[in-house]
Amino acid sequence: MGASSSADDAYDIVVVGGGITGCASAWRLASDHDVALVEKGQIAGEASGLSAGLISGSKFYPDSPAAAEHIAEFYREFDGTGRFEFTPRNRVGLTIPELADEAREHAAYQAEHGRPVSWLSPAEVREKYPDLDPAGFAGAVEYRDHGWVDPYTLTVTFRDEAEAWGTDVLTGTAVTDVLAGGDRIEGVETEAGTLRADHVVIAAGWRTPHLVSDYVGLPIRPFMLQVVVLDPGWEDGWDTDFPIAHVEHEGVYFRPEHNGNLLVGDGFRDVDHPEAKSAGVDADEQFKQDVARVVPDAISTYDSADVVNTWAGVEGMVPDVQPVVDAPAGAPEGLVVAQASTLGILSAPVTSTAVRSLITGEDAPFSLDRFAADRFDVRTPDWGREELPEYFEEDWD
Numbered sequence: 582m583g584a585s586s587s588a589d590d591a592y593d594i595v596v597v598g599g600g601i602t603g604c605a606s607a608w609r610l611a612s613d614h615d616v617a618l619v620e621k622g623q624i625a626g627e628a629s630g631l632s633a634g635l636i637s638g639s640k641f642y643p644d645s646p647a648a649a650e651h652i653a654e655f656y657r658e659f660d661g662t663g664r665f666e667f668t669p670r671n672r673v674g675l676t677i678p679e680l681a682d683e684a685r686e687h688a689a690y691q692a693e694h695g696r697p698v699s700w701l702s703p704a705e706v707r708e709k710y711p712d713l714d715p716a717g718f719a720g721a722v723e724y725r726d727h728g729w730v731d732p733y734t735l736t737v738t739f740r741d742e743a744e745a746w747g748t749d750v751l752t753g754t755a756v757t758d759v760l761a762g763g764d765r766i767e768g769v770e771t772e773a774g775t776l777r778a779d780h781v782v783i784a785a786g787w788r789t790p791h792l793v794s795d796y797v798g799l800p801i802r803p804f805m806l807q808v809v810v811l812d813p814g815w816e817d818g819w820d821t822d823f824p825i826a827h828v829e830h831e832g833v834y835f836r837p838e839h840n841g842n843l844l845v846g847d848g849f850r851d852v853d854h855p856e857a858k859s860a861g862v863d864a865d866e867q868f869k870q871d872v873a874r875v876v877p878d879a880i881s882t883y884d885s886a887d888v889v890n891t892w893a894g895v896e897g898m899v900p901d902v903q904p905v906v907d908a909p910a911g912a913p914e915g916l917v918v919a920q921a922s923t924l925g926i927l928s929a930p931v932t933s934t935a936v937r938s939l940i941t942g943e944d945a946p947f948s949l950d951r952f953a954a955d956r957f958d959v960r961t962p963d964w965g966r967e968e969l970p971e972y973f974e975e976d977w978d
Contacts, residue, residue, distance in 0.1 A: 592617045592749070594940065595769050595778040597756045597792065600629035601732065601925040603784035604739035605933035610940065611746035617776055618740070618748055619769065621755040625736035627859045628786055631894030632732040632926045633808055633846040635825060635836065637672055639696045639724050641902075641924055643687060646694040647947040648931050653726045655930035665730070665738040670836070672727040672825040673701070673710060675879060680829055681719035688722045697725035712823050714881035727825060729836055732926045739929070759783070759792055759916065766915030780940050784919040787855060787897030790962060796912035798960030800899050800968075801920055805852035807864040807893040809872050811843045811886035826879060833875045842889055845872050849923065855895045864891035896923045900957060900968035904928050906935040907954040918954060 592615045596607045599620025607618040620626075638652035660667040676684040684700065691698035701723050703715035715721065744750055751773070758770040759781055768777040783792050787803040827834040835845040847868050852858060869891070877883050897920055899905060905920045919936050921928045935952055938945040959968060 590617070590749075590774070591768075591777040593778065594780045594782060595619060595776050596782045596784060597769060598784035598786060598789075599624040599736075599740070599750070599752065600627060600784065600786055601625070601632075601736045601739070601929050602786075602919050602921050602932050603782070604629075604736050604743065605929040606782050606784055606919060606936040607748050607750075608739040608743040608746075609933035609937045611743040611748045614940075616743065616746075616748040617751060617778070618743065619751045619754050619756055619771060619776065621753070622860070623752055624740050624750070625733045627861070628806075628894040628896045629736045629925055630733040631806075631808070631861050631892055633834070633836070633844055634730045634732040634735070634926050635672075635834070635846075636667070636728045636730060636927055637724065637825075638927065639691055639698050639726055640672065640674070640722075641927060642931075643691065645947055645951060646691075646696055648951075649696060649726075651934065651946055652927065652930050656728065656730070663738040663741055665734055667728055667730055668839070669728040670825050671822075672724040672827065673706065673713065674722040674724075674827045674829050675706075675713070675715065675718045676721055677717070677830050678719040684720075684722050684829070699723045699725075710822065710824055712880055712882045713826060714879060717878070729825065730926065735926060735929070756785075756792065759795075761796075761913035761916075764913055766913045778915075780915045780917065782917045782919055782936055782940075784936075786920065786925075787859075787895060789897065789918060789920050793909075793912070793916070793918055796916060797909040797918065797954055799905060799918065799920070799954060800957050800959045800962055800964055801897040801905070801922070802899070802962040802964065803852055803855040803895050804849040804898050804923070805855075805858065805893050806849055806896055806923065807847050807868045807891070809845045809864055809869060809891045810838070810889040811845060811872075811876075812841070812889050813843055813883060813886045815841060815882070828875050828879050831871070831875050833871060835876060835879075843876075843886065845876060847871065849896075849898065852895055858893070859895045861892050861894050864893050868893075896925070898923045900959065900964055904932050904935075904952050905954050906932050906939070906949065906952040908939045909954045
């Protein structure tokens with residue numbers, strides 16, 4: 582049950598959205614602000630709870646070593662908070678010859694900037710990771726500062742820690758409008774009444790554009806990300822050196838589970854009727870076939886596996902596949918948009934720090950320019966494959 586509220590309750594900040602970005606932002610602000618966290622359903626009830634939980638800062642922030650280090654440092658330090666656990670594990674990106682030059686350059690750039698990233702030859706892959714099969718690959722990019730988390734546990738831990746600071750968490754409460762008087766935010770209207778606030782943070786995932794369309798155009802488009810959990814039937818379970826792995830040209834990644842299962846995820850797929858699928862559906866048959874084709878070729882010790890579970894969730898994404906965290910120009914003062922663009926669990930330390938910086942004026946340990954809402958050539962969700970970074974285009978189904 583969420584906390585009760587009455588009409589015209591007043592807060593310093595209202596955060597809209599009880600996924601990872603909203604909960605992390607509420608936690609980041611709660612120690613010295615009066616915060617309300619408002620969620621139309623349940624905390625982590627949609628995309629955040631359905632995530633694979635990969636923490637891969639160096640891979641997804643290749644041109645911002647400061648952001649990548651902020652992510653790595655946060656998860657090392659937050660480990661053990663409440664029931665939250667961070668599992669450190671190397672990540673290996675298996676790379677075909679056509680993509681090898683770009684991958685080597687990426688690894689070299691990261692290493693030059695102090696990140697623990699290397700290029701491995703096929704022989705080195707076999708030596709360090711004997712469960713992987715590098716046949717047919719030119720080598721792999723190895724990241725040594727990665728890992729994984731349980732995404733649901735992380736999200737509710739942020740909520741719990743925010744509540745401990747006094748945050749009111751209002752679940753089952755849909756926000757119907759963002760309120761502004763002239764050039765200043767005044768709060769939000771909900772189905773239960775009005776919440777007054779000096780600042781409003783919209784962290785509503787793929788629904789964010791609908792709430793801020795009067796003030797800013799955002800190219801946030803819903804996509805479906807999918808997961809299959811396999812039981813390989815290995816009596817001894819996973820070796821502690823078994824990495825997170827990514828078959829780069831296929832957009833398929835996999836990681837071990839603590840119980841001996843294998844979690845396999847894909848890139849992204851178009852989704853029709855996102856509202857109907859937002860709380861989770863089964864993975865589709867095409868993805869299951871992709872898993873059956875790709876995984877056996879990448880794991881040398883893989884014979885066959887039983888499907889334990891499958892699911893798919895709806896996430897929002899922008900053309901450059903990077904978060905949007907901004908107080909948009911022309912919007913009422915006090916409005917902040919925060920959308921993680923499929924990188925919610927990974928990016929929570931960065932997006933929440935950026936939100937706090939925008940509200941308090943505190944310096945962040947990385948540049949916020951990369952998260953600006955006005956960086957796009959398109960301003961609506963109606964964009965296609967050609968807008969994506971080249972390395973993401975082939976993940977689109």
